[in-house]
Amino acid sequence: MNQQALSAFIWSVADLLRGDYKQADYGKVILPFTVLRRIDCVLAPTKQAVLAEFEAKLAAGVNPDPFLFRKAGQTFYNTSKLDMRTLIGDPDNIAANLYAYIQGFSEDVRDIFERFEFATQIDRLAKAKLLYQVTEKFARVDLHPDKVSNMQMGQIFEELIRRFSELSNETAGEHFTPREVIRLMVNLLFVEDDDILSKPGVVRTIYDPTAGTGGMLSIADEYIIEHNDKARLVMNGQELNPESYAICKADMLIKGQDVSNITFGNTLSEDGHADAKFDYMLSNPPFGVEWKKVEKDIRAEHEQKGFNGRFGPGLPRVSDGSLLFLMHLISKMRPAADGGSRFAIVLNGSPLFTGGAGSGESEIRRYVLENDLLEAIIALPTDMFYNTAISTYVWVLSNRKPAHRKGKTQLIDGTLFWQKMRKSLGSKRKEIGDADIVTLTRLFGNFTEAQIATLFDANGKEVGRRMVHKGEFQPLPPEGGKIKLAPLSRIFPNDAFGYRTITVERPLRDEQGNIVVGTRGKAKGQPQADSALRDTENVPLSESVANYFAREVLPHAKDAWVDEEKTKVGYEIPFNRHFYVFQSPRPLEQIDSDLKQVTGRILQMIGELSA
Structure with a gap:
């Protein structure tokens, strides 16, 4: 049974629960039963050996735990004579037997079912007269690792949880x-x-x-x-x-x-x-x-x-x-x-x-x-x-960067590397293909700057993409077509993301336009700042504040100064700005021509209506 068929089969248990359970509560039954059946199947081959060892060690008065782990070949075991197949052989005592079976597990497994609050669900299913039907349905599924690999099992759990989280409107991105x-x-x-x-x-x-x-x-x-x-x-x-x-x-x-x-x-x-x-x-x-x-x-x-x-x-x-x-x-x-x-x-x-x-x-x-x-x-x-x-x-x-990466940060635009899914799953409509994963990994591993060249034919249709690494020649455009280049991988010194926020002050003036000066303490004889004219500027760390101030501020406000006590250092990573590619608008003549054609069609349609 493949993964999709198996998850669909497990999900079909929801048909039994409908009416007695809200949709958002289906997972409280299906998930623990899936785990129980998986563990049940894993322990099945060593079940009898574990039971025999358990009886022998109890009779000898020896702590059986280390011996049972060894016999089970796992880090867990079960000492109950029951399993899921024998449980369904006694429909009248299904609840009591299921409790006993759970209690037969080693401590770590019991903790798992306590987290599921499985005892509550056993009671609820028993009262709804559904416990036997649900147990019987899961007992028919073989979830041994030989049949369903750990990877497949993980995907099944994720698929089930995804469905349950959709039904209960869980927080975005919360689960997996x-x-x-x-x-x-x-x-x-x-x-x-x-x-x-x-x-x-x-x-x-x-x-x-x-x-x-x-x-x-x-x-x-x-x-x-x-x-x-x-x-x-x-x-x-x-x-x-x-x-x-x-x-x-x-x-x-x-x-x-x-x-x-x-x-x-x-x-x-x-x-x-x-x-x-x-x-x-x-x-x-x-x-x-x-x-x-x-x-x-x-x-x-x-x-x-x-x-x-x-x-x-x-x-x-x-x-x-x-x-x-x-x-x-x-x-x-x-x-x-x-x-x-x-x-x-x-x-x-x-x-x-x-x-x-x-x-x-x-x-x-x-x-x-x-x-x-x-x-x-x-x-x-x-x-x-x-x-x-x-x-x-x-x-x-x-914190162990290789020498060629020290002091630098790489930004990679992976937004183009996807393929459309055949069927959307919730908000997920795209997936990253294996080839795309390889490409992005190589871009990171090679630590080089690169561009993506998109090729368009004479009709403006995209006909291909090429990656162009730093120092390589860009491909030629198709005949009559064009090529569009966009950054794909960029490397920056760390301080490129840093800046100083400086506070620019202007003097306070009285009604006659004279500068007001301080009369006490450190401010005595100094121009007083007008809070209404106060402004801030962000100066890149790589640039001198004095040079920036002389170039960008003084030509517009000759009486301004920087209050150095208020200067703060900040960092931000404006990712999209570093990958933005300016596209010049179409020529005005072309736009006018298109507008005239559209206007002409509208006038023609109006004329036909009035006729």
């Missing part, structure tokens, strides 16, 4: 990231790391503070296994949503990971990996979600710990917590002397430019750029995510 976006992020993460891609026996740690169902961690693991099956990734994560956490934990259990590394709770207020450092990190935090609920904890950490905590550089506005996750990841970077770290995070457009000089957002960007942590930002196409169509960007940060 499309697989091709994760593959791009993983490629960017490992592209320059030869050790983990080639050396046997290498062990590295990876962390996702917004783990969801574990999709990012799983795809990173698949990538490493594909390129170096002798390397190992130790997975770590934290998740706030109980159902997503339960699925992630179940997935990690089946993969043989240490599930104590997957913690539950709000990453920003309850760091489940305090003081831990990681080699790699991935994250797709919720877009534009406010952090008012945890504001007290975050402000306390910022004010009391400063740079010894996670939020030393500053705090963004309460309406968008994206940059809090960025700072959280920076705090988890392994020191450069110990090998350093690299991470990729998906953010919306707001963190690029929101907030003027001195604001929390600007100070965070300043910290990132002045400490030379930002390697690249890649703009993704719109309509990439299931719950939102907004513009999104992948930020890649590292």
